[in-house]
Amino acid sequence: MIETQGIIVSNKPAAESIHRIEVETERMELSKPGQFAMVGISNEDFHLNRPFSIYRQKENKLTFLIQKRGAITSRLIKKSAGTKLRIIGPLGNWFSDAPAVIVAAGSSIAAFGDFIGRNNSTIFYGAATKYDLIDIKADFFSTMDGSRGFRGNLVELFMTKREQSDKRNLYIAGPAAFIKAFRNRIDDDLANRCCASLEAYMGCGFGVCLGCVVNTKNGYRRVCKDGTIFPLKELLL
Amino acid sequence: MKSIKTAGLIFANPFIAASGTFGYADSYLDFYHPDLLGGFVLKGISLEPRKGNPPMRIIETPSGMINAIGLENIGIERLIKDKIPFIETLHSVAIANLYAETKDDFIKLTEKINEIKRIDAIEINISCPNVKSGGMQFGVSPKMTEYLTKNIKKVSSKPVIVKLSPNVADIGEIAKAAEGAGADALSLINTISAMIIDTKTMLPALANVTGGLSGPAILPIAVRMVYQVYEAVSIPIIGGGGISSANDALQFVMAGASLVSIGTYNFISPASIPVIIKQFNNEVKKTDYSYSDLIGIAHRQHST
Structure with a gap:
């Protein structure tokens, strides 16, 4: 850095x-x-x-x-x-760039720029309306008002297509409430190969101020330095 | 600039990285080498590891930030095992910041530090506003300050710096108590007790409710306190609070600080201290005074 x-x-x-x-x-x-x-x-x-x-x-x-x-x-x-x-x-840490299934809510698509339009990944991308979606090539879209793709929330869209997630890594990003909703909806098999990139309010961004901790099975961990990407099963959101 | 001899220690320059903003001295290697500093104060350490407060722990405020980390730290044993070997490779002044809830634990901690050769001095934290017991409870009372300092001085083989809380009516009185008990130097200021309410949730923004305010917002308060403490005592002062430039640092020196500490600004611009040191040296040259003559000069200029 x-x-x-x-x-x-x-x-x-x-x-x-x-x-x-x-x-x-x-x-x-x-x-x-x-x-x-x-x-x-x-x-x-x-x-x-x-x-x-x-x-x-x-x-x-x-x-x-x-x-x-x-x-x-x-x-x-x-x-x-x-x-x-x-x-x-x-x-912060990083995703393996092997093909993956990606579930990105709103602006958190920003975490997945390297996966868009490349390497056999499958992208689920959702927002409130079509106006909140940036113009990218995703495989499945959801909007709450149905203005583009699936009408409803992204977690539900993913569940209707969960066979898409075969054995590849599953990556998600979004606000804590979204990640929590996702975790509560998926089964253990999916949860075991899911990593989540967290958002946090940060002081320094490089691990010193200890301001951005998240509770995990291993105690408080710094989102900026120990993350932002954590195995979903470790998070206690 | 010539090196600075103060409190029995030799500093290559007057700049200290403040406790809690410099980790265990191994967090800024990508930005600069710690040997460029006059010294650094390690993250506050306790006998046992501490988990710290639940999040939210920090919040930005106008010209500052409030933190309530709650002294999360790895504990003395892991400090010795995992962090001291690297610190042994460094040459700038290494200061350990000690936190305990009782006098006896302070003594035990001091004895442990005595055994670490590479630690040059201890800073005792009797001013943390974010812990339930110990911390600021000690530092707001002249009697407790004196009692603790005296007992720690008895066992410490290293110079003892007392870090003062600004959350008191008369900081000069606390400073005198520390000096009377044998403190080798004083460090000020710790953060100012503060809080923010989130008007959307109608809740305090921080989980700990209150936290410590730092950053440029507190600079004028810190300068005032250094000025007052300089009049109250004759031991050296490490001054800081919101410093983000050479000119800020110079204010503290003119108020009476022999050394200055940079804290919150390390988070904003982690590569900045060596840059500020260069600018500071130029500023000092421009004054036509020696560095030692500049220490406390505002008092002398004011009385003439």
Whole structure:
């Protein structure tokens, strides 16, 4: 991991309240699937950096999908090309890039950029409406209002197609409530080969502040450093 | 800059990485080598491992953050086994931060630390606002501060630094109590007791309800307290609270700190301390004063 300066090279809406922001960094190690970076706005008042999945990376150029959540993300999605950012990364553990079945809720599709359109993976992708989906090629879509694909929630869509999940790794990402709902709905066989990438409010992002812990069968674990990816069965959500 | 001799220790420069923001000295190797620091204070350690508080443990606030980690740590035995071997390879001043709930446990912990050659000094944490017993309970009373410091001084083979709580009416009085009991130096400030309420859930934002405020928001309070403590005692002061630039650090030195500590800013810009050190050296040069003349200069300038 390194700390470096990044400059926004493009910032475009990718869906309702999600922006695709490309950042050219001075230097960056190559990230692995599912890793993230801490991002802060340089030259602005004190704020904690915010964690974002590295959606795509080409050499020093990183692409983030940033959803408007609070004060800092609201500011970030309004920043124009040329804005200087503080970038710390790549951070966290990573997914094996072997073919996998992926279940991504909302903006958490950002954790799976490396799997989209490649290597025999099957992608389940859901959001509230079609306007909340970014434009990607997924195998199965769900929306709560039925405006695209399956009408209803993503967990239910996955259950109707669970034969798709054969023996490949199963990866999920989304808010804690989604991961909990998913775990409660699936059987042990699925749970045993499922890994979940967690979202968390982080202080540092590199394992020092101990602010982002999650309760697991092995005690409190740091989402940023011990995760963000955990075997689903270890999590006590 | 010349090295700084204070509290019986020699620091290559005045910058210390603060306890709880520097792990066990092995977390920032990707950013810079710890030998670039004057010293570092290890994450607070207790006799037994501590699980810490349940999440949510941190929350951002205007110009700062509140934490209630609850002194999660690996315990002294694992510190010795897993962390000291790396710390032995370092050259900057290594300070252990000790936490216990009772005097007897503080004594036991101090005795354990005596056996670790590479630890140069101990900082006793009588000011953590996020634990149910011990911590700040000790540090808000001059009598308890004196009692604990005296007993720890009796057994410690290393210099003893007392970390003061800002959550008191008169910090000068606590500082005097620590000095009277033989403290070799004082470190201030620990975080300020604070809380945030989430108006959507109508609940305190942190699981522990209250936490400790740090970051630039507390800097003016910390500068004021260093200024007051400098007038109250003559032992050296390690000053800090919200430092994120060379100019911030200089304020603490001018208020009376011999050394300065950087804490929360390590989370924001983990590579920053060596950069700040360079800028600081330039700032000092620009003043036409020696570093030692700058310590507490605001008092002398004010009285002339």
